[in-house]
Amino acid sequence: MISLRSPFGWVLRLMAVLTFIYLLGPLFVIVAASFSDTGYLAFPPQGLSLRWYRQALGDVRYLNGFFVSLRLAGTVAVLSLLIGTAAAVALTRFRFPGRALLEAIFLSPLVLPGLVLAVALTLFYAAHPVAPPGLPRLVISHLLVGVPLVLRVMLPVLKRVDPALEEAAQNLGASPLHAFFLVTLPALKPGLFAAAALAFIFSFDEVEMALFLGSARDAPLTVVLYGAAQMQMDPTVAAVSAMLILLALILMVAQQAYANR
Amino acid sequence: MTTASPELVLEGLARRYGNTTAVERMDLAVKPGELVALLGPSGCGKTTTLRMVAGFVEPSEGRILLRGRDITTMPPHRRDTGMVFQSYALFPHLTVAENIAFGLQRRGVPKPEAAERVARMVALLQLQGLEKRLPKQLSGGQQQRVAVGRALVINPAVVLLDEPFSNLDALLREGTRIELRRLQTELGLTTLFVTHDQAEAMAISDRIAVMNKGRLEQLGTPREVYDRPATRFVASFIGRANLFVSADGRTSEDGIALDIPTPGTWLLRPEKVTLDQAPATGPNSVAGTVEVVSFLGTGAQAVLRLPGGRALLIEGPASLADLRPGASATARWTPQDLTLIPGEH
Missing domain, CATH: 2.40.50.140 (Nucleic acid-binding proteins)
Known part of the structure; x- marks a missing residue:
């Protein structure tokens, strides 16, 4: 262990502080700018006002976008959880040829840039309109990343659950299905919550696929925000962004608090 | 005890994985109230045999009879066995009392009766005062007793013990095994007990089935296998x-x-x-x-x-x-x- 009081320890401390500034700086700038009393985005903020928040909350486009995003992210979170957990159970409980390969394939969408996925999906839907445009298409597309996210969280959680637990439940008279729901599922609870939160936040914050595949009528909040940022750069954009950051923060804290119970 | 018909019978029971044989055509009859140890080094097939009786491993050949009923192809949850796992496998989200009551609930035992039976088991295993604790709040010895209670409270036709003492320290192990033997004799429990520890098998078994490389080498009382070992393996493994x-x-x-x-x-x-x-x-x-x-x-x-x-x-x-x-x-x-x-x- 390196002592934090040694000269090298001080360098480490400095690095940590710089990293935090680098990571959190943009968030700080946008949150600060949202309180500015000017008609344009300004940093450092001039004056202090909540009027951009009032304006954002009163704007029907933002409100509509928020509810579209909520529906989208909620659906994606639930479906990702169902599909991802089922896949994780299969990958950890059963031995079959090609298991490791399948696991790698399942996780691969996580390493693709969002734009690549968005373009590929646009071309795909143009050739094969398998789902109606708008939200349904967007849900299916977001599942491509949502399911791997859930899988990523649930695989290690499932690997830590003693397989003898289900056997014990069966030995005591529970059918395999009962054993799963009575014993394995409760053991997975904290993981399930974290996985769902991750999938929800991803879908809620996603821009590229939403831009390419969403319809103008059902535009998610991120798309509305993107449009507004291009048209008029007033602090409303910053206010909405600040509220998005707050939402993500609340979800992360809730999930951590739940896991540490 | 000698005249009663056997409670558990294994008839030519075998398990193969591809070309390797885990258990080779094994015959064994356990009498009511008898404790039989499956003893052997790791990989000898003793655990596979126990898991075939519990229903977690499907036999390649042979039959298993429990109280005269053929249970060979019956799923685990319909068999009347109570197993104590090596890892105890206590349900981590359930309290001590809820763990013990699990099997009774699955069997649809009415609540008042279940509560009474759980209380009796808690008293029998000296777990009073710990009923509301979660498994992670218990010592190793207490966890072991909860696992035993959970398996016994359902009055199974046969109790299956898979190395139940191996996670206890040496001092606790001897006391616990004597305690378990006392309980088993008092309640007249027919028991199959897997262990790799010959001293443990000698100490508490009515009969020992010595296994090696998937084969049953000898079946006899501790005295018989010690004084008249059937094979060179038995002679050197026991004592x-x-x-x-x-x-x-x-x-x-x-x-x-x-x-x-x-x-x-x-x-x-x-x-x-x-x-x-x-x-x-x-x-x-x-x-x-x-x-x-x-x-x-x-x-x-x-x-x-x-x-x-x-x-x-x-x-x-x-x-x-x-x-x-x-x-x-x-x-x-x-x-x-x-x-x-x-x-x-």
Whole structure:
């Protein structure tokens, strides 16, 4: 262990502080700018006002976008959880040829840039309109990343659950299905919550696929925000962004608090 | 007990994985109230056998009968077995009382009756005051008792124990196994018990099934397997053994003079050998050099190096430890102390 009081320890401390500034700086700038009393985005903020928040909350486009995003992210979170957990159970409980390969394939969408996925999906839907445009298409597309996210969280959680637990439940008279729901599922609870939160936040914050595949009528909040940022750069954009950051923060804290119970 | 029909019967039970055999055509009948140990080194097939009885491993061949009913293809949750797992497998989100009540709820036992049976089991296992605790708030010994209670409270036709003491420290282990044996005898539980520890098997079993490489080598009372081992493996796995192979009944392969009725492999237990300083006197005595002595408290152990190169193991009174390593000594035994191992030629 390196002592934090040694000269090298001080360098480490400095690095940590710089990293935090680098990571959190943009968030700080946008949150600060949202309180500015000017008609344009300004940093450092001039004056202090909540009027951009009032304006954002009163704007029907933002409100509509928020509810579209909520529906989208909620659906994606639930479906990702169902599909991802089922896949994780299969990958950890059963031995079959090609298991490791399948696991790698399942996780691969996580390493693709969002734009690549968005373009590929646009071309795909143009050739094969398998789902109606708008939200349904967007849900299916977001599942491509949502399911791997859930899988990523649930695989290690499932690997830590003693397989003898289900056997014990069966030995005591529970059918395999009962054993799963009575014993394995409760053991997975904290993981399930974290996985769902991750999938929800991803879908809620996603821009590229939403831009390419969403319809103008059902535009998610991120798309509305993107449009507004291009048209008029007033602090409303910053206010909405600040509220998005707050939402993500609340979800992360809730999930951590739940896991540490 | 000897006249009652067996509670659990394994008939030609076998399990193969591809070309490897985990368990080879095994026959075993466990009488009501009897505790039978499946004893052997790791990989001998004892756990596979237990898991076939529980229903977690499908036999490749043979039948399992429980109280006369063929349960060979029955799913685990319909079989009437109560298993104690090596890891205990306590449900981490349920309290002690809820863990013990799990099997009763699955069986649809009415709540008041279930509560009463759980309370009785809690008292029997001295878990009072811990009912509302979660498994992670218990000591290893307490967890073990909850696992036992959970398996016993459903009154299973057969109790299956998979190395139930292996996660306890040595001191706790001996007390716990005596306690479990007392419980098993009092409640008249038919029990199949997997262990790799021969001392454990000897201490609490009515009969021991010694297994090696998937094969049942011998089935008998602890005395029988110790005094009359059927194979060389059983002789060396249960207790300590000096083995002599003689082709002519006069001398062993390594030149020790013997006086035995037939050629074959003969077993001489270390505690049957005495050691003194007088010279050797013909057959059944041999001189050598004391190599190691160890004082064991209740007695002592010595290793005598013989001219042919063999190390003869001797167990005797504590005075054995007074011998100095390097001293000359003579080992003696009587012909009746030698036991023929029938499985070897």
